[in-house]
Amino acid sequence: MDIRRAAALSLPPKKARRPAIGNEITESPFRPHVPADRRILLWTTPYSLKAQINRDAEVSPRLQALMYEGLLSSTVDDTRQAYGAGLLRFNQFRDDKGISESSWMPASSTLLGAFVANYIGSGTGKMIQNWLNGLRLWHIYNEAEWHGKEGWLPALTKSADxxxxxxxxxxxxxxxxxxxxxxxxxxxxxLPMHAAIWAAAVAAFWVVDALGSC
Known part of the structure; x- marks a missing residue:
């Protein structure tokens, strides 16, 4: 039983889109081609395999699938979608810098700091913080220790902001x-629709004009 795939079936059906130019990543069995909001669950690491062995020794696959379903339901689709974008950027960063898969997780504060520093100035601080939030949840899904508040990270995230x-x-x-x-x-x-559009446009125009005159 593929526990994670089974849990993913609790989400509405969705097809993975072809990666846009600039969003490609190196093929890996740890990163299947799935919709962005599924990456948080279905993208794994060598560490994930070790954690899986420990879980298998404690609870059944069905119970594990139920646990993952509970984790999925704790976040809305839009949040998982945004977090999936963060995972994509982190993996692109790893590919570009030649960082080994074994270093992905648990990601050290040094690796996370380098990731943040690499994107400072290329996006908003809020965007980069959302990427980190996604990475943190990804670590939670895989029962990995999170180092996102250690070392230089607080200063680097402030700089990104x-x-x-x-x-x-x-x-x-x-x-x-x-x-x-x-x-x-x-x-x-x-036509009723056209009349409604005109009424809304006129009202909006004069209300904004009046506010600008205050």
Whole structure:
């Protein structure tokens, strides 16, 4: 019985998408091609195999599957999806730097610090912290010790927060009455849907205008 696969069946069916350019990782039996929200459960390490042997000596496969199902239900799909992105980045980092699979877990504070330092300035501090949160939960799933609060990690995460990349999108100009009238010309107010769109647009425009005048 594949305990983790059995537990994953408790989630709604979902197909894994083809990796986008830049999201590829080296093929490994520890990292099957699965949807992002399943990585937290189905991506493993050599350490996971050792922990599995210890669990097998204590409880049945069915009970273990129930335990994993409980862990899955403790987080919502969106959270697992976001955490799956963190696991992807961590594994890409490992591939790029040639770090052995045996070092993945338990990840040392040095390895985690290097991971954070590698991405400082390339994303927001909140994003990097979410990646770490995902790695922490991944360690919990595998009963591995977590070193994410040790050594340089607190200082590095603070640096990631301070130097987080800001949005590069060019600020857009304000909506004007000309924009509003252009919308009006494209609508047929005899249609209920169009009338509702026009009413919402007019209300939003003048409310925001009034707030800007305060």
């Amino acid at each position: 301070k130097k987080g990349a800001v949005s590069k999108r060019t600020p857009r100009g304000p909506i004007t009455e000309e924009h509003l009238m252009a919308l009006r010309k494209s609508l047929d107010l005899s």
